[in-house]
Amino acid sequence: MVYHIIVSFGREREYEFKFPHTELATGSPEEARRWFDKEFADLECEPSNPMGKVLIIDKILNVARYGGEQRFIDRKDWATRFARYTALALGRDTVRIDVVAFNIGY
Secondary structure (H helix, E strand, O other), X not given: OEEEXXXXXOOOOEEEEEEEHHHHOOOOHHHHHHHHHHHHHHOOOOOOOOOOOOOXXXXXXXXXXXXXXXXXXXXXXXXXXXXXXXXXXXXXXXXXXXXXXXXXXX
């Protein structure tokens, strides 16, 4: 199986990542959650839920938004980690993160 992660910041501004199942076998969903927790705090993301409960999907969307498109352009390592941890956290083979619309599709 191949995991395919697409991060979109608008038309013609998409960043695609593909990982073979073997590459993700060394990671875990818990490791991914810890990475998103740290990035969420480091980037000083604001919770999108007014009740304060932050789901992993909210963290992924906010880290992409607050991290910004430039990180996907300039910081290939950060962007690759983002995509890898997204695949691990969600466990889906295809994930599309639409930062502008603030939603995730499978």
